[in-house]
Amino acid sequence: MTTKQDLEAIENQISTIQVSSHGETVIPVHAHDKFKTVEKGRNWGWLLSGFISLNILLLGIAMVSGSVFNKVQISSSHLLIFLILLVILTTIWMVYYKVHTSRVYRAVLYKDSHAGPVWLRGGLVLFGICSVLMDIFKIIYYVGHIHCESPVKIAFPVVQALFVIVQTYVLWVHAKDCVQIQQIITRCGLMLTLSTNLIVWMTAVTEESLHQTVAPAEPSYNSSSNNGHKIYVMSKGRAAESDCKCSHNMCDVFEKVYYYLYPFNIEYSLFASAMAYVMWKNVGRQMDEHHSHNLRFSLWDVLIGPIAGLLVLVAGLATFVVYELDVAKEDPKKKEQALTMHYIMNIVAILLMSIATLIGCIIFRMDKREQVSGKNPTRSLDVGLLVGASLGQFLICYFTIVAVLASGVQGHINGLDLTNSVLTVIQLCLQNAFLIKGLHREPFKETETATIFANVMAVRERDTERRSSSIVPAHTLPLPLTLLQGRLSWKRRILKEICAFLLFCNVIVRT
Structure with missing residues (x-):
């Protein structure tokens, strides 16, 4: 575990220059070894987390693409099972990250003042609320089809709603973190979070696109194996869904509502992916921007x-x-x-x-x-x-x-x-x-204003003739x-x- 004191000690060792008897400068070898170890661990963490993200993304692309076509023996239930496992694993890691960084002393030494601005976190919360509402409507809709649909279609919205709540809280609180402990594990976990959000985004985009695809009424059009393949898939899928009757009368309303909320879920995944990427880049970052800038907005400033x-x-x-x-x-x-x-x-x-x-x-x-x-x-x-x-x-x-x-x-x-x-x-x-x-x-x-007063006091201390004068008010400035x-x-x-x-x-x- 690398703490702030260790890093300062390494810098002091490097800044201490030893001069040999021949007049040559010698830098302590053990300081270089420590820096090489830190740099090697950072590169290894980036490489390992990148490979994990790449493999998860490629597997997710294959699953999403395969579930679209009927000729491939991958159903929507298989895709949802894969997503459930991925989302649960990511949620467990985020809970572990929150607990571990809260309990370990000085786990986060630095904060990136530019990361996680208010508008980005506010947008994340807004889109997250809409995503949770979408999951609630999907649960109600699929409960009405429980007698003829797979239970996985009910389980996934439940898991996704929990995932959205946990992730929104973690990103709101820790978006500015520059973590210094367990850097390899943290990088891999953040890449897992990034990959999960991108796969959820791909799935939502695919589902919305398939929903908006309108199949023609002529059955002869579906006989084409090339141009009409996607439409053939859609018409067949909708025909199968039409055989499953809802057990309550509000199914059509809930279906329309949650499809209208899909764009918000898509934007939520993109926002979360961007914030996870910035956190991944900030892992192990030593540069601390000491001053944060308080943004003040007034309606009189802009009209x-x-x-x-x-x-x-x-x-x-x-x-x-x-x-x-x-x-x-x-x-x-x-x-x-x-x-x-x-x-x-x-x-x-x-x-x-x-x-x-x-x-x-x-x-x-x-x-x-x-x-x-x-x-x-x-x-x-x-x-x-x-x-x-x-x-x-x-x-x-x-x-x-x-x-x-x-x-x-x-x-x-x-x-x-x-x-x-x-x-x-x-x-x-x-x-x-x-x-x-x-x-x-x-x-x-x-x-x-305080700086101006301090400067005036400094002038008064140097000038014996002004020691009896009072502090200059702000309106009497030059x-x-x-x-x-x-x-x-x-x-x-x-x-x-x-x-x-x-x-x-x-x-x-x-x-």
């Missing part, structure tokens, strides 16, 4: 940005509703008007977002704030997810640009589509640059310092307005 963003959001929702209603009609003129209105709304919103993002980049350029030089797993994950999430939108836009140019820009609809795609590419580039630049900036350091604080505040206020505006606009533009 224009949220109002403008809400106006764009409401206008976007209104045009979207009109678009959906008009496109469903048979009138070609109505469809063309709906498409025109939809594209114009998107173009205006994207233009406003591009201008706001460009202003933010200019303010970043004007503000002489230091850049973060150290590596941080949370920041690296945020940047990776940001770039990865925008790749899909980039591909859609570039495919649209190529298709419109290849077919010829004929008519104003194609022109608006091309303009929308080009502006979206520009806006995504500006927004990614703005967000990545903001993630790598040092937090703003405000001048504290004018240049007040002006300096004003210059800094307007930059921060504009950046807050821009971020709030982009938040609301992205909700409507990216949906």
